[in-house]
Amino acid sequence: MGEEMNVVEAIDVTYHYPDGTKALEKVNFRVDEGKIVALLGPNGAGKSTLFLHFNGILRPSSGEIKINGNSVEYSKKGLMKVRQTVGIVFQNPDDQLFAPTVVEDVAFGPMNIGLSKDEVERRVRESLEKVGMLGFEKKPPHHLSGGEKKRVAIAGILAMKPKIMVLDEPTSGLDPKGASQILKILYELNEEGMTIIISTHDVDMVPLYANQIYIISQGAIIKEGTPQKVFEDIETIRGANLRLPRIAHLMEILQKEDKLPFEKPYPLTIGQARKRVLKHFEDLQ
């Protein structure tokens, strides 16, 4: 395939909530197949609202959503198809886990698709294994920790084998180890060919995994591009109530306050910073 395909595309999407709140304003958002894309934005920017458009829960007041190049059809059949293609993991796992036990919750989606019992059982096992929750099958959700609930919620979507997985703040509320575990799972899924869309306000983690970043503020996309390109525009980032990754901020201070020769673009990850510092010492000698 020469040209990469946009598997998810929002074109000029505007959305008003029934009470009149304008949550999205002419949003354009494109995701290439097989990529990890981050949607970065402060609280109340409209991240969750945009995500609810990707599987047809919300319908744009104006504009259009395309999945795999086709406009979403809001008929029962059309929605069924979209929801099998795009799986959403919600912000709060307690909203998602409703069944009395872990297995039943994970089996809920595949059962709805109408798969055979054997197939459902296999998928449940596979997905629980992928998120490292085998052995918790018979537990009720209220006996799980926050991180475990999140992993079960991911398994519930994995079991439906979506081509595209959308995660609304998958790492919020988790300890550092829990957060990196989740990211590792997502990384592996991506290696296997899954397209992944993540919303977050954790700017330090984003450059580690994202191929592409969108910045949303007050319902509008104000910046898009590779991590390097997006974090170059410091004014826009700060204007949207976000900040640079800590490492980039350190480099900025070293340049501006201490007059060290670390020019833009600032390194965004520890790995990049390390290279830059080592190079600086080599140049000195």
Place this chain on the structure above:
Amino acid sequence: MIENTLDNYAYTNSIKDANVSFKVLFAILTVIVCLVSTSPVIPLTITFLMLFLIIFLAKIPFKFYLKFLSIPFIFGFMTFIFMTVFFGISEPWFNIGIFNLAVYKDGLNLGFLVLARIMGCFSCLGFLVLTTPINEIFFLLERFRIPKIIIEIAMMMYRYIFVFLDESGKMYNSQQTRLGYSSLKNTYRSVALLASNLFIKTWSKGEQLYITMESRCYNGSIKTFEVQKSIDIENLFLLLSFEFLLLLGVYLTRGFKVI
């Protein structure tokens, strides 16, 4: 919290994986035997039998089970006293001496029978509740052709009871940190706020839940996928002979009176 521990034991006791149909049938048939018995002997036997099963087979801590049993016992005992004093129709057995109250023989017999039946039935229920995870009972209800909608509502209620216990606990703590319960007046206001807020939260949680279920292709009915094993003939035979033995006991002790 007692609800929470009950639930914990149901998921962790050592016979949680035993056949559910068997456990339910066992509990129900034994309750029926308890109810048809006209003497307190068999209900009391059942109470001790269940005590034995719950403590030695299911390995529920003795202290916890006693606490659990104390609730029906208190009610049962009050009923016993009440019946002894007020339910007699024959000659009084002896006078207590205060308020002109007397103890009746038939009242005492009846009261003791009721107490024994309460304890027997409650033990059977306790056996079921303490050894069977609730989701398995839902499956069974489905097999008994209980309307799906009722089971689904029960399933979600069960799950969200714990979410709301948690939520109200958090709200209560946050009110308490800000001295919401420091005086009677504050307490009234705080409780009212907590209740109304919980109502609103229930509402919005319900909406959220619907969205997440729709995202997983929910179309109006929850399909369960676990297959229930039926009871094999051998065990069924064992169960029935046991119940028959109890019934025999009921027949033989039918004329038994405490006094």
